[in-house]
Amino acid sequence: MRSSALSPLSRRRFLWNIGGGFAGLAFSHMLSRDAAAAGIQHHVPKVKRIIQLFMTGGASPMDLFDYKPELVRLHGQMLGPKEKPEGQTAPAGAIMKSPFEFKQHGQSGRWVSSMFPEQAKLVDEMAFLMAMTSKTNVHGPGTYMMNSGFLFPGFPCMGSWISYALGNIADNLPSFVVLPDARGLPYNQRGCFSAGFLPAVHQGTVINAAAPQPVPDLFASSKFAFAKRESDAASLALLDKMNRAHAAEHPGDSRLEARIASYELAAKMQLSAPEAFDVMREPDYVRKAYGMENKVTEDFGRRCLLATRLIERGVRFVQVWSGPQGAVNNWDNHGNILTELPPMAASVDAPIAALLRDLKARGLAEDTLVIWTTEFGRTPFAQGSLGRDHNGGTFVTWLWGAGIKPGVAHGRSDDWGFKTAEGETYCYDFHATVLHLLGINHEKLTVRQNGIDRRLTDVHGHVVKEILA
């Protein structure tokens, strides 16, 4: 590959122009993954790989991590906005205290509700962003915002930007894998994992963890008798010959080299993916720890374990979703917090704790970052009498692992948990911080698109140094 007539830089420019886009960068990453040389990595990274856990629907802060005694005092009083705020689905009801018990945990004394007994044991290892805030109270734009930094479709999500910037660690697996809830895709469908205007290779590869063929089109369907696995070696060899002969007649075109290489990598993926995606290869006690033997935790647990296996084998970024879009089975608890939140909390709590412990046990914690987040918070006012409505005002995210100062919390919400009070953190700051941990200056990771040098962080973003080790 290095024998190309053009220097890497001019090759990149050349490809940019011919391909009308970013082919050059895609190509150089596919082959070399030399982000520092490409000028994208700006300082020494603390983190190499990331698992993001995304709670679809807007996980309620004041019922999980954001203890609000003031709500107990004011419970039942009509103190909310008189007019229905934009993006809420109903007028604000009375102030509602959390129906769950809160206790302080660990050396750090973090408050955690009875919903997360297992995560509560690990709070001293986590860093909390207690005053995350969003520009919207609507799921679609809110979920876009937390993933791509924009309220609209068409922009690359964080996983795609990272794949674009750093490429993969291994060359036999996709760089960005998405593990959606077995019950369905999140809001915005695949829009949340889109590469937007980045090359298609950087989009999230969506894996149905329970499907027999994990990576789409990894092998030919058995419907086609002629496309036998046994002929693959001979077939790919002949194809390689055809394509090399064609490339030889068309010198100076590194896209042809990239195409040849792509089939070599595809063959490697065919060899590695089935093993990587098969969680049944893990010992019993591991599967049990992740909750795979319990109906409540089975699906999320399987996907957490799969995430571990994938990053262990060199996938750069894995996103695990809890809950599909829609009115049920997710964190969008409009009707009744007391009945709707506990099953969601129970389905993720033990698997998350197992994931963190396992990453440590496997030695992956040294360069792995785990992120727990959601698209926005919920109102301190009741919706109806028992539920909570959307609230972009304030919500909680935690980070764990490499480069993180353990046991700290940054920012706080107001006494009701309605808005932020201190240390307001937008998705821009959150994304800037994650990129920083990967060694990337978020202001320098840009791609020109229709007249604008686009960034994951738009024109905003400050690294939240308070939570960094």
Next chain:
Amino acid sequence: MRKSRRIPVLFPATVFCGAALLSLAPGHAGAAPDFTREVRPILEKNCYGCHGPDKQKSGYRLDVRAVALKGGDSRHAAIVPHNSGASPLYKYVSGADAKITMPPKTSTGPRPTAEEIETLRAWIDAGPSWPDEFAGKQEEAAPQWALQPLVKPAVPGPDPNPIDAFIRAKLSAKNLGLSPEADPGSLIRRVYADLIGLPPSPEETEAFVKAMDRSNPASQPEDAWSRLVDTLLSSPRYGERWARHWLDTIHFADSHGFEHDVGRENAWPFRDYVISALNEDKPWRRFVKEQLAADYFYPNQPQLTPALGYLGAGTFDLSAYSTAPVMFEYIDRDDMVTQTMSAFVSTTANCARCHAHKFDPISQEDYYALQAVFAGLIKGDISYDANPDTFRERQRWTSILAAAEKKDSSVLLSPENASLVSTWISQQSGVARWQPLEVEKLLSAGNAVLSTSPGVATAEAKDKVYFSTGPRPDKDTYTITGTSILPEITAIRLNVLADASLPKGGPGRQDNGNLHLSEFEARLIESDAAEPRTLKFSGATADFNQEGWGIQRALDGKIETAWGIHPAEGQSHYAVFTLAEKLSLKQGARLEISLKQAHGTGHLIGAFNLAVTGDPADRVAALPVAVDAALAAPAAERTQAQQVVIAAAALHQAAGDALKKLPPASVVYAAAPSVRIPSSEGGEYQNKSMAEPPPVRLLHRGEYDKPRDVTPPGALSALKHLPARFPLRNPKNEAERRAALADWIAHPDNILTWRSIVNRVWHYHFGRGLCDTPSDFGRMGDIPANPELIDWLAVWFRDEAKGSLKQLHRLIVTSAVYRQSSAYNEAAAKIDGDNRLLWRQNNRRLDADTYRDFALAVSGKLDLTMGGPPVQQFKRSKGPQATPALDYSYYDWNSPGAGRRSIYRCVWRGIADPFMEALDFPDLGLLAPVRGFSASSLQALTLYNNNFVLQQSESFAKRTEKDSPSLEEQVTRAVRLAWLRTPKATEQKEFTDFAKTHGLAALCRLLLNSDEFLFVN
């Protein structure tokens, strides 16, 4: 990546002449802090990080005097001389401003000390002084090429085709020249791919190669080429190929996108419109005007309505529409503004949403003026008549119907409608004869008492009256069984009767005398039949209908809707239910009638009776009380009011009947003031209407909660010779706004429009535009290497070709530049490595759609059916919410429609087809003026294993087997179909050996994966 050219530009261009004004500071000279020694160091230390030479947040900088004083994007003076209290700079720095603190609280950088703040105060209050030599300078930006006057340059050489002269001129300046003409085989594949997106057959290729053979003195290559080009341009396949480019450019898709990614079942008529507009070679000006405002410009050509699908091409956030209307309106209009300005004039106007455009001369006012153009529109389905005759008929009857409802005497009593009215009156002369139903049994499903003994009837009720007495249930169903002496019946009449014994005189039992009849049902019980037969009704009329509670609601099968009579309580009323078919009553047959009254709160009938008739159905309808009275008066003595009442009834019925007979209207997803919004899987809709365009306010920093002044509709101020704001005759007519923008865009003097389209077309012929960023001609876009050629083409296209795209294609593809070889040349590459100057044609990979169509063509499975609803190449099932679940992997590639061209695929915005995505089909959440290129292992797996490719491989093999008897010949044939050449001897042997072992289909699969197939030379 290119180095960014971040050159700050000052808007508007008024320059504050600092020195002159500042020297007016009297009396403080001695006390004033010195700028260079005391003040500037403070600014340098605390402010320059964000507002200095390298960065100008909010367009503000403190190293340039003019900007420092005048302010940044806010356009409020930042420093008010002699008044620190009124100077935002001081207020922000001192913490005196409630909202803004500078440096920001979140900043981790240095902060000014109390002493420094005091120095700033004293400096401002004393003048402030800022010596000229330290005034600093805003860099003057280079003139933007696309905003220069559009003048046709002289052709710089003798070439017959001016394109060749312009390209050669730039090449020879670098000691380069054009490459020789490509071999005919490459040429024909290239021009087929470009113009129609399908491959030539091996036979067409051979004939063409022969015709181009310059060694044969009889051949006429130029003729052969131009004949081929003409054939392709007149093929309907041309429109199918080029429509895709336009649909990409304006991000058209068959679903909303966002959270509720609901399908748009009626988006496709716009796609068909684009295809036929291109095939008809509609002049560009006309194409612009039709898409933006066909309804305004061509009101009598309803068949053009699908063009308005342009307005609805983009995304729609159904969730925000319902719950966050303020944000929704702005982002939805932003989508239309961005699309229109990018697609037609290659301008990134949307960059000015939050602040003046950082690089191009576009102010926030301009941007919101563009938003105001689209105010009053909402995306959704609109109805239209594709047939102009039907359209005129519908228009006529709809206006008569409206006149009847408004009792507009000028229409109702006009001579042209007189005969309709008199005919109707004559039909009314034979008043229907009603026979009371002989009631045998009365049942209340509630606990009311239905009395069959005659009550105290009012004078007008000559027949028996039945009362509901006793306890008043919330809801009830009365079941009445009875017979009639009539042998045949056509209608049933329900009289609800006023009576003093009822609340407010009835006829209902509700406290206000109202009633609600939820459903009226009737069954026939023939004496010997085991099961009663439910009767069908063709319609119902009543003498009075409560607003929104018409009598039809008693027949709509919905228990939650009902007929009511409020506020006409205290009077008797009646309703007539017309049977769908005349009913014969045999001896002993009985009717069983149910009066379902499920509204609740005692909205029950208090007194009633029933009658039947056998008279013709068109005579039996209930007439409003006033009409009855007017008809009763002798014709000669009717007052004008009575005549109006009669004419209204007559024409209402005539119009209703006529409209019912018209063929159903067609529907297209577009945008209009009044639409039906597809809202859920399964065909649910929401209706939305806007009476007039709402005012659009400029948003400070683009924030919805910071509205400023109302902005009138308009476009860019930078195009000086065109109006920046649109004078409107009727500001309430939103269509006039769109029409004004269309006129602005389509104007011969719009220098951007003509440059934009010729460059866009060039882009698709060369894989890249003369300006490399086809939707951005601004400073952040590409600077073309040959702007003269763009200008020449723009003027030629506008004036000589009269906006004909086909002439433009012909000019381009007949040029030597287009026809030159794409072969690599090391010497030329050293001078112009990325071929900016076009010393060769560019090799291009087939885009996703063309790859698919090529594969279908060689497999023999291509289905050339044109138009109509999109083919859904996925399994569709109900999703957790409004968005369906789509599974592309289960599609059967042998099902009908599988072989349709890619342009007819259903494109779901948020759930893309993984196969198309792997080949860089764009995410249509955003505009996609160019397609990307990628090569990855996932793409390789897709091309190698996806069912589409495997199915085509199998069909390809079968087709070849049918064509040729021996395996050897089959291999030759397959290679010729895929690569349009005969295999070399070594290839022939190797491929045949392979096919022998692994099957011909396995070889076809490799051909469909080969770069020789994927790339066009």
